[in-house]
Amino acid sequence: MGDLLSKYNVPGPRYTSYPTVPFWSDPPSEEQWRQHVKASFDAYNEKDGISIYIHLPYCESLCTFCGCNTRITVNHGVEKPYIETLLKEWKLYTDLFEEKPIIKEIHLGGGTPTFFSPENLKKLINGIAERGIIAADADLSLEASPRSTTLQHLHTLHELGFRRLSLGIQDFDPVVQKTINRIQTFGQVKAVTDWAREVGFTSVNYDLVYGLPFQTVASIEQTVDLVNLLRPDRIAFYSYAHVPWVKPGQRSFTEKDLPDGELKHQMYAEGKRMLLQAGYTEIGMDHFALPEEALAKAFRSRKLHRNFMGYTTQPSKLMIGLGVSSIGDTWTAFGQNLKVVEAYMEAVQAGKFPIFRGHVLTQEDMRMRALILDIMCHFRTQLDRSTPAASEWSERSLEEMEQDRLIRIHGDELEVTSKGRPYVRNICMAFDLHLLRNKPDTQIFSMTV
Ligand SMILES: C[S@@+](CC[C@H](N)C(=O)[O-])C[C@H]1O[C@@H](n2cnc3c(N)ncnc32)[C@H](O)[C@@H]1O
Ligand code: SF4
Numbered sequence: 001m002g003d004l005l006s007k008y009n010v011p012g013p014r015y016t017s018y019p020t021v022p023f024w025s026d027p028p029s030e031e032q033w034r035q036h037v038k039a040s041f042d043a044y045n046e047k048d049g050i051s052i053y054i055h056l057p058y059c060e061s062l063c064t065f066c067g068c069n070t071r072i073t074v075n076h077g078v079e080k081p082y083i084e085t086l087l088k089e090w091k092l093y094t095d096l097f098e099e100k101p102i103i104k105e106i107h108l109g110g111g112t113p114t115f116f117s118p119e120n121l122k123k124l125i126n127g128i129a130e131r132g133i134i135a136a137d138a139d140l141s142l143e144a145s146p147r148s149t150t151l152q153h154l155h156t157l158h159e160l161g162f163r164r165l166s167l168g169i170q171d172f173d174p175v176v177q178k179t180i181n182r183i184q185t186f187g188q189v190k191a192v193t194d195w196a197r198e199v200g201f202t203s204v205n206y207d208l209v210y211g212l213p214f215q216t217v218a219s220i221e222q223t224v225d226l227v228n229l230l231r232p233d234r235i236a237f238y239s240y241a242h243v244p245w246v247k248p249g250q251r252s253f254t255e256k257d258l259p260d261g262e263l264k265h266q267m268y269a270e271g272k273r274m275l276l277q278a279g280y281t282e283i284g285m286d287h288f289a290l291p292e293e294a295l296a297k298a299f300r301s302r303k304l305h306r307n308f309m310g311y312t313t314q315p316s317k318l319m320i321g322l323g324v325s326s327i328g329d330t331w332t333a334f335g336q337n338l339k340v341v342e343a344y345m346e347a348v349q350a351g352k353f354p355i356f357r358g359h360v361l362t363q364e365d366m367r368m369r370a371l372i373l374d375i376m377c378h379f380r381t382q383l384d385r386s387t388p389a390a391s392e393w394s395e396r397s398l399e400e401m402e403q404d405r406l407i408r409i410h411g412d413e414l415e416v417t418s419k420g421r422p423y424v425r426n427i428c429m430a431f432d433l434h435l436l437r438n439k440p441d442t443q444i445f446s447m448t449v
Contacts, residue, residue, distance in 0.1 A: 004404060004423075005261050005262055005265050005449060006261070007404075008406075008423050008426045008448060008449065009261040009265075009447050009448060009449040010426070010447065010448055011445040011446065011447055011448070012425045012426060012429050012445050012446075012447070012448040013425065013428075013429070013432070013435070013445050014241075014285075014425065014445075014446075015306075015372055015376055015425065015428050016306065016307065016308050016309075016310065017307075017308060017327070017329070017334060017369075018365065018368060018369040018372045018373070018432070019359055019361075019365055019369075019432075019434045020432070020434070020435075020445075021336070022440070022445075023359075023434035023435065023438070024334065024357060024358060024359035025359060026359055026360045027335075027355075027357050027358045027359065027360075028333050028335060028355070028358050028359075028360050030352065030353050030355065032333070032360065033333065033335050033353055033355055033358070034096055034353070036330040036332050036333040036335075036360070037093065037096055037318070037320075037328070037330050038096050038097070039330070039332070040317060040318040040330035040331055040332065041096070041097050041101065041318055043317070044316065044317045044318050044331075045097070045099070045101055045102055045318070046102070048104065048315055048316045048317060048318075049101070049102035049103060049104035049105075049135055049138075049314075049316055050101045050102065050103060050104065050105075050316050050318045050319070050320060051103075051104060051105035051106075051107070051307070051309075051312075051314055051316040051318070051319040051320070052103060052105065052106045052107070052128065052319070052320050052321075052322065053107050053109060053308060053309055053319060053320070053321045053322070053326055053327075054086060054106065054107070054108050054109070054124070054128075054322045054323050054326070055069065055109055055110065055111065055321070055322070055323030055324055055325055055326040055337075056082075056108060056109070056110045056111050056112070056113045056115065056116060056323065057069055057070050057071045057110060057111035057323070057324050057325070057341060058070070058071050058072075058073060058078060058079075058082075058110070058111050058112065058115040058116070059071075059072055059110070059111055059112045059115060059145070060072070060073070060074050060112075060115065060148065061181065062181060062249050063170070063180050063181055063182040063249075064179070064180050064181050064249040064250060064252040064253065065170070065180040065182075065209070065212055065213075065240060065249075065250060066247065066249060067241050067243060067246070067247055067250075068110065068111065069111070069324065069325040069339060070110070070111050071111070071324075071341050076115075076117070079115075079116050079117065079120045080120065081345065082323075082341070082345070083116070083120050083123055083124050083127075085344070085345045085348045085349065086124060086127075086322050086323055087124070087127040087128070088348050088349065089322050089323075089348045089353075089354070090127065090128055090131060090320075090322055091131065092348070092351070092353060093320055094131040094132065100131065100132050100133050101131075101132040101133070102132070102133050102135050103128070103129075103132045103133065103134045103135060103138055104135050104137075104138050104139065104314050104316050105138060105139045105140075105141075105312065105314040105316060106125070106128065106134075106138070106139075106140045106141075107140075107141050107142070107143075107309045108121075108141070108142035108143065109142075109143050109309065110143055112143070112144065112145045112148055113142045113143060113144060114142070114144040114145060114148045114149040114150075114153050115148055118150070118152045118153050118155075118156035118157075119156075121153070121156060121157065121160075122156055122160060125160045125161075126160075134161060138161065139163075139164065139312070139313065139314055140157075140160070140161045140162040140163060140164070141162065141163070141164035141165070141166065141203075142157060142162060142164075142165060142166065143166045143167075143168065143207075144165060144166065144167055144168075144192075145167070145168050145184075146167050146168070146169070146184055146188045146189045146191075146192045147184050147188060149167075149192045151195050151199070154192075154195050154196055154199045154201065155199055158199045158200050158201065162201070163200070163201055163202045163203065164201065164202070164203040164204075164205065165196045165201045165203070165204050165205070166204075166205040166206075166207065166234075166236075167189065167192060167193070167204065167205065167206055167207070167232075168207045169184075169189060169206045169207060169208055169223075169227070170182060170207065170208065170209045170212065171208065171209065171212055171215060171219065171220075171223050172186060172222065172223045172226050172227075173214075173215065173219040173222065173223060175214050175219075176212050176213065176214050176215050176219060179212075179213045179214055179253055179257065180212060180213065180253075181252075186226055189206075189230065190230060193230050193232070202233075203233040203234060203293060203294070204232045204233055204234075205232055205233065205234035205235065205236060206227055206230075206232040206234075206235050206236070207235075207236045207238065208223065208224075208227065208235060208236065208237050208238065208271070209237075209238045209239075209240050210237065210238070210239060210240065210264060210267040210268050210271055211239055211240035211242075211258065211259055211264040211267065212240050212258075213253040213257035213258055214257055215259055215267060216259075216263075216267075217263070217266050217267055217270050220267045220270055220271050221270060221274065224270075224271050224274045224275065224278075225274075228274070228278045231278075231290075233289060233290050233293045234287065234288065234289045234290075234293055234295060235275060235280065235287070235288040235289070236286060236287055236310070237268070237271055237272070237275070237286050237287070237288060238286055239264070239268065239286065239446075239447075239448075239449065240258075240264075241446035242255075242258065242446055242447070243446055261447070261449050264449060265422070265449050268422060268449075269422075272288075275288045276288075279291070281296045281299070282421065283295055283296060283299040283304065283311065284299065284304060284306065284311050284376055284377055284379075284424075285376060285421075285424045285425065287310075287311055294313050295311060295313060298313040299377075299378075302377075302378050303315070304377040304378065305373070305377060306373055306376050306377050307319055307329060308321070308327045308329065311377070317330075317331040318330055318331065321335075321336070321337060322337075323337065323344070324337060324338065324339060324340070324341050324344040324345075325337055325338070325339045325344075328355075331361075332360065332361055332366075333358060333359065333360045333361060334358045334359045334361075335353070335355040335357075335358035336355065336356060336357050336358060337354045337355060337356070338354045338355075338356045339356075364387075364388075364389050364433065367384075367387055367389060368389060368431055368432070368433055371383075371431055372428045372431055372432070375414070375416065375424060375427055375428050375431075376424060376428065379415065379416040379421065379424070380413065380414060380415045380416065381413075381414050382412055382413060382414075383409070383412045383413070383414055384412070385412065389433060392433050392436060392437070393430060393431055393433075393436075394429075394430040394431075394436055397426075397429070397430040398414075398430050401420065401423070401426070401427060401430070405417055405419050405420070406419060406420030406423050406426075406427065407420050407427060422449065423448065423449075425448040426448050429448075
């Protein structure tokens with residue numbers, strides 16, 4: 001195992017998009033962005049509907065491990081102007097459409113959406129619904145911190161149609177919690193989980209992270225034991241992404257406090273073993289679900305998708321990203337909003353799409369995205385060796401990974417073995433033409449293990 005790890009534990013993308021953000025090279029102008037959004041809306045709204053991601057960046061305190069786009073404040077006066085700006089941005093999009101969008105998915109991400117009061121979240125969702133049709137089978141979900149989620153939040157969001165709640169747990173160990181500045185008790189997590197179920201949420205997800213400072217295999221075992229007592233429907237078991245050059249908060253502990261690659265892999269293997277033993281199914285990269293959960297069913301029937309929000313059951317091709325740093329995807333182009341709250345708000349107030357970077361996909365990008373999505377979502381894909389891009393795949397890496405039994409190739413079918421699942425990012429890298437053509441000189445991605 002040690003040899004495999006030292007060979008494959010290299011910096012690599014997480015493939016929530018292809019091309020990955022550092023390789024976006026052809027940003028759409030504002031006018032081109034409008035055209036891509038409109039064309040995608042006209043092509044897909046009636047058939048598949050649209051998805052909306054809304055970024056709510058505020059948190060009351062900084063968890064020092066965090067890699068998300070956040071703004072730390074205890075001033076709740078920021079809520080109202082931010083919600084007004086989001087609705088103004090939504091209007092910029094709906095003014096482009098000549099009919100009402102059919103909304104199949106809304107995801108509130110962050111930051112901490114439950115930083116906002118229930119009344120303000122209601123204003124936001126009602127404002128979105130006013131200019132669209134929320135489909136009867138729409139999937140409405142939110143991320144929340146157990147430390148700021150009240151029963152009133154859950155009642156209000158349930159009334160608005162939310163049925164999926166994702167709670168940030170990370171780790172229950174007191175030493176780890178203190179180091180990452182995130183003290184949260186089992187009792188708090190249990191209370192919010194119980195409330196959500198009583199109120200009528202049908203799916204509760206927990207985010208866990210392995211590879212955090214001072215974590216040990218024993219502390220992971222204790223955390224998973226406690227998680228199993230509450231039996232969430234889904235679990236995201238993330239590898240800690242250490243990117244202190246982007247997130248200076250991560251410098252509050254040192255690299256010496258972090259488990260090395262071998263130990264980190266043992267944590268993953270032990271956590272996974274315990275979750276499988278407890279009846280969870282492994283879905284895509286880093287995700288587990290109870291067998292009757294929608295994501296597990298979608299995985300079995302090969303209907304799983306992946307977008308910037310992670311794994312989803314919704315196949316929408318048009319995803320509108322609202323809020324600071326959000327990424328929109330028209331299927332033909334990506335566009336990312338400004339990353340600083342004030343600059344984002346100023347652009348929207350001036351009536352402009354607040355996009356600051358993006359990428360218009362080429363035909364080749366679209367083919368390679370389909371292949372990479374297949375590997376990430378289904379652990380298998382069909383290799384079309386007649387495409388010109390095939391000459392640039394890393395055949396050498398594929399051969400090595402086959403020898404190491406991470407993949408099996410029969411004819412044109414590539415399959416990821418169960419031994420290969422922890423290395424799914426490495427497998428995708430063999431097909432990432434942008435990365436193969438322009439190997440970065442400095443480290444821009446977190447390690448794959
Ligand atoms: C927006 S937060 C979740 C909601 C809420 N803010 C909370 O913390 O409870 C999204 C999730 O991203 C994951 N995450 C954040 N920073 C990470 C990092 N550096 N490496 C791996 N996962 C990370 C955490 O599991 C976190 O729960
Ligand atoms: S982990 Fe969640 S609560 Fe903590 S800083 Fe990040 S977004 Fe905020």
